[in-house]
Amino acid sequence: MVESDPGHVIESCLIMTSNNNATECYVYVTLPGETDFVTAAKFQLTIDRRGISIGRLIYGRSYLARDNAVSIDPIELGLSDKTYTTTRLNGIFGALRDASPDCWGRRIIEKHCGKTELGEMDYLLFSPDDRAGALGFGLNQEPPAPLQQFNQTMDLERLQEFADAIIHDENLPEGIEVEQVQDVMLAGTSMGGARPKVVVEDEDGFWVAKLNRPDDKWNYTRVEHAMLKLGRECGLHTAASKITTIGGRDVLLVKRFDREKTDKGYRRARMLSALTLLRAEDNAENREKWSYVLLAEELRRISSQPKADAQELFRRMCFNALISNTDDHPRNHAVIAIGLDWILSPAYDLTPTPLISEEHRDLALVCGDMGRYANAKNLLSQSARFLLELNEAKKIIDDIEETIKHRWYEIARREGVTEQDCTRISKAFNYSGFRLNTHTEN
Ligand SMILES: Nc1ncnc2c1ncn2[C@@H]1O[C@H](COP(=O)(O)OP(=O)(O)O)[C@@H](O)[C@H]1O
């Protein structure tokens, strides 16, 4: 199957989904330094008599025999000839799930398959080549040739129109055929996340293009761009971004940190979300493992620069607490391996939430002894787990607090956030509960 022809991919998906019988697939990986896929493993998904989904993965013998083979997930799926099994995440190993779309991409796939109930395997197989990380999936043992053509930044106006139609579940704009949408939207929606987005390419490489929704309460794209800049000023390593204005609407372009353009094509970094590192489930009812403290421990195990990364994670936790980024769930943190070594990825998806409570705000992940409480004393309570001395941790908190206090507004305005939007988001910054009960001890 030649996947560089999007029509071909769609056709095969429709066959698979109408039969609903795809229970196994091959897992391909782009090895460090390479630009083409090789076949790494076989993945099988079955449902047992109790209705529980079980995933099984086995590396191919010839893959294991390569001296440059890398694991799909060094902790859960180390290179070995054994059969790995899982029932977590509906039988989809975290590393594979991380390469699968979330709400937004799923919605588009469903729309084009004409079905709302697709299996996890369908989502894996249907997503095209520009998914996050270095993995690919297919029904053929032979991996597909890499895609040669991608949406370009200049296609954004059309993509934006399509996205609007999908958000409103509307008919497509006049003169646009469903097939056209399939071609352009599917090639670009395998990234995760809930907000509308597409992947586009320009001469510098790949970008995640995040679109405003017509029903947004403020200009999200400009605000997110400003937060990435503010984060950098607070000492965080954030993804590179820029704003482009298309048809009078702002689009946030975030540079993909898992792709590297070369003369031969794109190198790909392997990528694992924090959800996978934590071996956690992805629903809020089942979140006992959602924790920065546990994540710091996992990061120390996997990272080739454990101290720097644990401390960077601490900084991100403080930053999120101080901008009330309560959407800091485990899919909004990741590790990447461009070569053999794993490191914390640049920070992305930083969004302030202007909540009403001035005393108590919770982040999505546990930050310390007082749970998810976005509070300085709580953040300090486990700072040793982030390989920080108490005085170092205090200084990080104080510095980030000061920078946000003095700089958020200026940076937001500089990056084009309107006065009105600044007023709308202002309550997100330095809320008073952050320092509650801490003055005497600190
Ligand atoms: N700059 C980037 N490079 C590579 N992958 C990214 C980048 N930004 C986001 N991602 C991946 O895409 C997913 C969705 O992006 P995100 O910004 O979190 O969107 P949303 O606001 O919809 O949650 C992330 O969970 C991550 O896996």
Ligand SMILES: [Mg+2]
């Ligand atoms: Mg996200």
